[in-house]
Amino acid sequence: MGEGLQEARLVAFLKKPGDKVKRDEPLYQMETDKAVMDVESPYEGVLLEWLTKEDVVLPIGTEIAKMEVAEGVREMPVGHEMPKKEAPVSVSSQVATIEDGEEALAVEARRAETARNRDIPPKTRRYLKEKGLLEVAHLIPSKTQKLMPEDVDAYLAAQSAAAPTAPPSAAVALKSTAEYEEFALSQRQRTLSYRLARGAQVCVPGTIMTECGWEKIEEAREELKRQGGEFQPSAFTMMAWCVVQAMKDHPKFRSIMPNENTLRTYKHVHLGIAVALPGDELVTAVVPNADTMSWREFAQAARQQIELARNGQDQATEATTLSITNMSAFGLLNAVPVVVSPAVATLFLGEPYWKAVPKMGGFDFSRVVMLSLTFDHRVINGVGAANFLNDVKAKIENFSF
Numbered sequence: 001m002g003e004g005l006q007e008a009r010l011v012a013f014l015k016k017p018g019d020k021v022k023r024d025e026p027l028y029q030m031e032t033d034k035a036v037m038d039v040e041s042p043y044e045g046v047l048l049e050w051l052t053k054e055d056v057v058l059p060i061g062t063e064i065a066k067m068e069v070a071e072g073v074r075e076m077p078v079g080h081e082m083p084k085k086e087a088p089v090s091v092s093s094q095v096a097t098i099e100d101g102e103e104a105l106a107v108e109a110r111r112a113e114t115a116r117n118r119d120i121p122p123k124t125r126r127y128l129k130e131k132g133l134l135e136v137a138h139l140i141p142s143k144t145q146k147l148m149p150e151d152v153d154a155y156l157a158a159q160s161a162a163a164p165t166a167p168p169s170a171a172v173a174l175k176s177t178a179e180y181e182e183f184a185l186s187q188r189q190r191t192l193s194y195r196l197a198r199g200a201q202v203c204v205p206g207t208i209m210t211e212c213g214w215e216k217i218e219e220a221r222e223e224l225k226r227q228g229g230e231f232q233p234s235a236f237t238m239m240a241w242c243v244v245q246a247m248k249d250h251p252k253f254r255s256i257m258p259n260e261n262t263l264r265t266y267k268h269v270h271l272g273i274a275v276a277l278p279g280d281e282l283v284t285a286v287v288p289n290a291d292t293m294s295w296r297e298f299a300q301a302a303r304q305q306i307e308l309a310r311n312g313q314d315q316a317t318e319a320t321t322l323s324i325t326n327m328s329a330f331g332l333l334n335a336v337p338v339v340v341s342p343a344v345a346t347l348f349l350g351e352p353y354w355k356a357v358p359k360m361g362g363f364d365f366s367r368v369v370m371l372s373l374t375f376d377h378r379v380i381n382g383v384g385a386a387n388f389l390n391d392v393k394a395k396i397e398n399f400s401f
Contacts, residue, residue, distance in 0.1 A: 008032050009057045009194055010064070015047050021067065028064065032198065036318045036342075045069035055187050057194045120147045127152055129289075131304065188281050188314065192340070195316075199341025202257075202378075207336050208385055209372040213397040214352045218367060220399055233299035236326050239349060241298055242395035243324060244269050244290045250388045252380045253322050256342050263379065268292060272316060272323030272343065273302065275309035284316040284323055284340075285309035295401055318342050324349060334370040344379045347392070348372040 011029035015021055026038035027047075048066040052058060120128070120137060127149045128137050133156075142151040175182040185193070217235050224232055247253050247269045255265040269291040272284045285305040290298055305315060316323075321344050325337055328351040337346040350370040357364045371393060375385045 007057050007059050007194075009191065010052060010054060011036055012054050013050060014038070017047055017049050019047050021045060021047055031195075031318075041067070043067055043069040055191060057190065124149050124152065131156065133288075186279070186281060188277070188283060188312070191314065192282055195341045196338065199339060203339050203341065204377040205339055205374050206377045206380075206382065206385065207372060207374045208382070208389060209334065209370055210389055210393055211355070211368050212371050212393045214367040214369045216397055216399040218352070220401055224401075231296065231299070233303075236328070236349065237299050237302050238399055238401075239396055240271060240273065240287075240302060240324055241295060242399060243322070243347060243392055244271055244287075244298065245395055246388060246391040247271070247322065248291050249391065250384070252384050253345055253388055255379055256318060256321055256344060257376075257379060258318075266319050266321065270317070270319040270321070272320040273306060273309075274323055274325040274346075275306055277310065277312065283309045283312065283314040284320065286315040286317065286320050288319075316340075316343075321345070322347065328352065328369070334372055337372060337374045339374050339376055344376040345385075346374050348374075 009031040011031050013028050014026050015028075021027065021041045021044065023042065023044040024040045027041045028039055029036055030039055031037075046068045048068055050065050051063045058064075124147050125137075131152060133140070133152065137147060140147060140151055140155045142148065174184055214235075217238050220238060221235050251265045254267075254269060255263055258264050268289045271287045271290045273287070275283050275285050277283060285302075285308065287293075287298065287301050287305050290301070293301060309315065323340065323343055323345075324347045326349045327335060328349055331351055333350045333353060335348050335350070337348040339346050348371070350372070352367050352369050354365045355368045357366055371389060373385060373389050380388075
C-alpha cells in the first residue's frame with residue numbers, strides 16, 4: 001500500500017465475534033495517508049475474537065483477529081462451495097493481520113459499487129439521504145437482507161452511544177512532577193495527529209488568499225430574518241453552498257491521489273466542515289453528495305451533519321477532498337490552513353470586517369472577508385487553485401437564494 005508504510009489506523013470493525021464470514025468478505029476498515037479501505041477476510045469461517053480496538057493506530061504486522069477456519073478452505077476455488085458430506089470436521093485457528101499488500105486497495109475501488117448493489121428499499125434510501133448516510137449505507141448492519149429505516153436508527157444510536165462524553169478536565173494525569181503534568185491524548189486527537197503526520201509526508205502544500213466581498217451574504221441573511229420561519233441558515237452555510245457550486249466545475253478539488261501514479265476524481269462533492277469540540281479537539285462533519293442537493297436540502301443536511309460532529313462523530317472519509325474551517329467567531333481575519341490527509345485542500349474563512357475604499361473626496365466602506373486556500377500541489381497547480389478561489393469569491397459576492 002505504499003513503500004515505507006509503517007502503520008495504519010484501524011477505523012471500524014465490520015463483523016462481531018461469532019459472525020460467520022465468507023472469503024473475500026470485508027472484515028474491518030483501515031486508513032492510511034492515501035485512503036480509507038475495507039480489508040477482506042482471507043478465509044471462510046467464524047470470527048472468534050478481535051485482538052485490538054477500533055480507532056487505534058497500529059504498526060504493520062499487528063494481529064487483528066482470530067478466526068476458526070475449516071481445513072482446506074484456502075485451497076478451494078473462489079466461488080466453489082464444498083459439499084457438506086465432504087466437509088472436514090477439523091478446524092484451525094488463523095490470525096488476520098494488517099499486511100503490506102495490494103488486495104485491500106482493490107476492495108476500496110469496489111466499495112461504491114457494493115453500496116449501489118445492496119438491497120435498499122426506496123423509503124430507506126430517502127431516509128439515508130436525509131441523514132447524510134447514503135455513502136456509508138454498506139457499513140450499516142441490518143436484521144434482514146434488506147436495510148430498513150429502523151436499522152439506520154439503530155446505527156445512529158450506536159454511533160451516539162460510542163461518542164466519548166467525559167470532559168477533558170476528567171483526564172487522569174499519567175505523570176505529575178513539581179514542574180509539569182503529562183496526560184494521555186484523547187483518541188480523537190490521536191486520530192487527527194495521525195492524519196496530519198501521514199499527510200505531512202506526502203502533501204506538498206501551497207497557499208493563496210484573496211479578499212472577498214461579504215455584503216450579499218449579509219443581505220441574504222437579513223432577508224431570511226425578515227421573512228421569519230424555521231429555515232434560518234447561517235452566513236457560513238451560505239458560504240459553504242457557494243464552495244459546493246464551485247467544486248462542481250473544478251474536478252481537481254474533487255480528487256485524491258490513491259497512489260503516486262493515479263488521480264482519482266469523485267463524481268460528487270463530499271464537503272468537509274471542521275467542527276471544534278470542547279477541550280480544543282477537532283472533528284470533521286461531511287455533507288455527502290452535496291452537489292446533488294437543492295439549496296434548502298443542503299442547508300438542512302449541513303446542520304444535521306454538524307450536529308453529529310458536535311456529538312463526537314468524525315465523518316471524514318477518503319472522498320472528503322476539501323474541508324472548510326470557519327474561524328470568524330474567534331476574531332481572526334486571516335490564517336494559513338493545514339491540509340489534513342487524505343484531502344487535497346482546506347479553505348479558511350475569516351471574520352468579516354469593514355474595508356475603506358478610497359473615492360473622490362473621501363472613502364466608502366464595504367464588508368469583506370479573507371479567504372485563504374491551502375492545497376496539495378501534487379494534485380492542483382497555482383493557476384487551478386487561483387481559478388477555483390476566484391470562482392468561490394464570485395459566487396459569494398453574487399449570492400442569492
